[in-house]
Amino acid sequence: MAPVTVAVFYNVLDALIFKSFLESYSVTCFLADDTFLSIHPMASQAIGGVKLNVHPDDFEKASALFQSFKEGKNEELLAEIPHCPECSSDSVLPLPPEPGIYYNEFRCFDCDHEWNDRNLHDLNPGHIE
Ligand SMILES: [Zn+2]
Structure with missing residues (x-):
């Protein structure tokens, strides 16, 4: 085609x-x-x-x-901000991106839980944090 x-x-x-x-x-x-x-x-x-x-x-x-x-x-x-996986709060802060890090990191304002969505992305298997 x-x-x-x-x-x-x-x-x-x-x-x-x-x-x-x-x-x-x-x-x-x-x-x-x-x-x-x-x-x-x-x-x-x-x-x-x-x-x-x-x-x-x-x-x-x-x-x-x-x-x-x-x-x-x-x-x-681009910026779809998830709810906190620990307490379901929607007061979530996307952390600033760092060079070489190809996933998003978040912090919950209510319970201070931090997490990332790297499992959502098809990352290069050779990627090392
Ligand atoms: Zn939370």
């Missing part, structure tokens, strides 16, 4: 930012004409910009994510 274009960008950096955003939602995608336009940025209008393409099965999900990306709702979508 031929890939479909979800979004067109006039500069390569914007396209790369959205590509990373989509990949954070496990949508496989690739850019077209990005190499040419990184060398000849002034040709963007002439060749119709950088195209971000996905598999046709992912088109709806990617289009919805593009809408929320344009409207700046990405943080809300």
Whole structure:
């Protein structure tokens, strides 16, 4: 099946930012004409910009994510804060991310319990804390 274009960008950096955003939602995608336009940025209008393409099965999900990306709702979508597994409180603080740590850590304000969601992520088996 031929890939479909979800979004067109006039500069390569914007396209790369959205590509990373989509990949954070496990949508496989690739850019077209990005190499040419990184060398000849002034040709963007002439060749119709950088195209971000996905598999046709992912088109709806990617289009919805593009809408929320344009409207700046990405943080809300990304930051789903769970309830405390010990006391079910919803007063939960996401701890600041550390370099090299690819899961989220939380602390409960009510019982001080700390936990992480690393078992929710498909981590590299070689990952060492
Ligand atoms: Zn708690």
